[in-house]
Amino acid sequence: MEPVKPLDSRQVANIGKSVVIKGELSGSEDLYLDGEVEGNIELNGNSLTVGPNGRVRAHVNAREVVVNGHLDGDISATERVELRKSAVLVGDIRTQRIMIEEGASFKGSIDVQREGKTEPKRGTAAYEPAGAAVSQK
Amino acid sequence: MSTVADNFLKMFRGGTGGNGSHRDAQHRAQRHSTALNEFMRAIAHEESLCILDLGPTSANNIALLTDRGFQVYTEDLLTSAADPELMIKDELGNTTIDIDRFLKENLAFRGQKFDAVLLWDVADYLPEVLVKPVIERICSVMKPKGILLSFFHTRDAGPEAPYCRYHIAGQDSLELQLVPKVETNGATEERHYRLQRVFNNRHIENLFREFASLKFFLARDNLREVLVVR
Numbered sequence: 620m621e622p623v624k625p626l627d628s629r630q631v632a633n634i635g636k637s638v639v640i641k642g643e644l645s646g647s648e649d650l651y652l653d654g655e656v657e658g659n660i661e662l663n664g665n666s667l668t669v670g671p672n673g674r675v676r677a678h679v680n681a682r683e684v685v686v687n688g689h690l691d692g693d694i695s696a697t698e699r700v701e702l703r704k705s706a707v708l709v710g711d712i713r714t715q716r717i718m719i720e721e722g723a724s725f726k727g728s729i730d731v732q733r734e735g736k737t738e739p740k741r742g743t744a745a746y747e748p749a750g751a752a753v754s755q756k
Numbered sequence: 757m758s759t760v761a762d763n764f765l766k767m768f769r770g771g772t773g774g775n776g777s778h779r780d781a782q783h784r785a786q787r788h789s790t791a792l793n794e795f796m797r798a799i800a801h802e803e804s805l806c807i808l809d810l811g812p813t814s815a816n817n818i819a820l821l822t823d824r825g826f827q828v829y830t831e832d833l834l835t836s837a838a839d840p841e842l843m844i845k846d847e848l849g850n851t852t853i854d855i856d857r858f859l860k861e862n863l864a865f866r867g868q869k870f871d872a873v874l875l876w877d878v879a880d881y882l883p884e885v886l887v888k889p890v891i892e893r894i895c896s897v898m899k900p901k902g903i904l905l906s907f908f909h910t911r912d913a914g915p916e917a918p919y920c921r922y923h924i925a926g927q928d929s930l931e932l933q934l935v936p937k938v939e940t941n942g943a944t945e946e947r948h949y950r951l952q953r954v955f956n957n958r959h960i961e962n963l964f965r966e967f968a969s970l971k972f973f974l975a976r977d978n979l980r981e982v983l984v985v986r
Contacts, residue, residue: 717818717819717822718815719815719819720815721815723813723815724813724832725813726830726831726832726836727831728829728830728868729818729822729828729830730827731822731823
């Protein structure tokens with residue numbers, strides 16, 4: 620597996636794969652997380668990268684979230700979410716942009732909120748088939 | 757008359773050693789779908805629908821549906837059903853699936869109701885004990901007049917009919933992709949789902965008896981397409 624780098628080389632806090640944290644995690648810099656975290660992660664305006672060894676059981680609030688490992692929790696990202704091919708995510712995603720690599724596993728809902736998008740009105744698909752029928756191509 | 761299985765078996769026969777399966781997993785077979793066309797027409801003029809995809813995760817489908825402003829919920833039902841932790845012993849000592857636990861951990865949407873469901877051919881591959889409970893649960897989480905798209909293999913498909921990921925490629929077209937190898941605990945595990953049963957029309961009608969109506973489409977590749985209205 621090719622090495623996974625954090626989103627860029629600016630200030631990045633690093634949690635190595637042997638580290639286990641239980642509780643609230645917050646910060647004002649980007650975070651690369653390759654260990655185990657249980658709780659909540661608040662990185663408003665910053666990015667979170669979950670490394671391939673990362674095991675996260677937490678709700679996440681950040682600007683950008685990139686997942687290479689396991690994340691069990693909801694993600695709210697103001698800009699984008701990226702699930703790489705080794706990602707396993709269980710939880711709901713709320714973001715502006717989403718990118719999912721082939722091979723990523725995801726269970727949950729995705730709500731893409733484009734900038735400037737107004738609160739949508741909910742409709743119901745109305746389909747009225749003409750009774751049970753066999754139609755051949 | 758070519759079948760979906762034929763298309764993928766050609767890839768297996770022609771594959772080279774180690775890369776064969778990897779290449780097979782990358783290859784996508786094209787398929788026209790009349791039922792998909794009707795499904796897409798039904799959702800075309802609606803806003804902000806809530807759609808549930810129960811096949812293997814498809815980034816393609818997620819992108820296509822979210823681009824249209826829909827909220828998408830995705831859950832790979834068959835992978836969940838294969839979880840070894842669901843296995844229990846029944847009164848006779850036989851290994852079976854803990855249905856209650858399965859329904860507690862899957863298809864549990866905290867009150868969320870769906871306008872449309874993509875079931876694909878998952879029902880053909882589900883363990884027998886899960887088929888009826890899963891359909892009942894889907895019925896309970898669909899809004900009235902919601903639509904469900906499902907495929908069922910005919911008898912001619914054969915027991916080796918491959919389990920595929922369905923990507924929506926257009927208004928009436930799909931791309932089928934073999935479910936790729938899965939790494940488990942550092943070892944590479946090739947997952948092959950086997951066709952569990954063949955439903956006939958009567959079975960399908962019975963399966964969806966709590967729904968309002970069904971429409972069948974029979975395609976050339978021995979896949980019966982069904983559009984169901986809640």
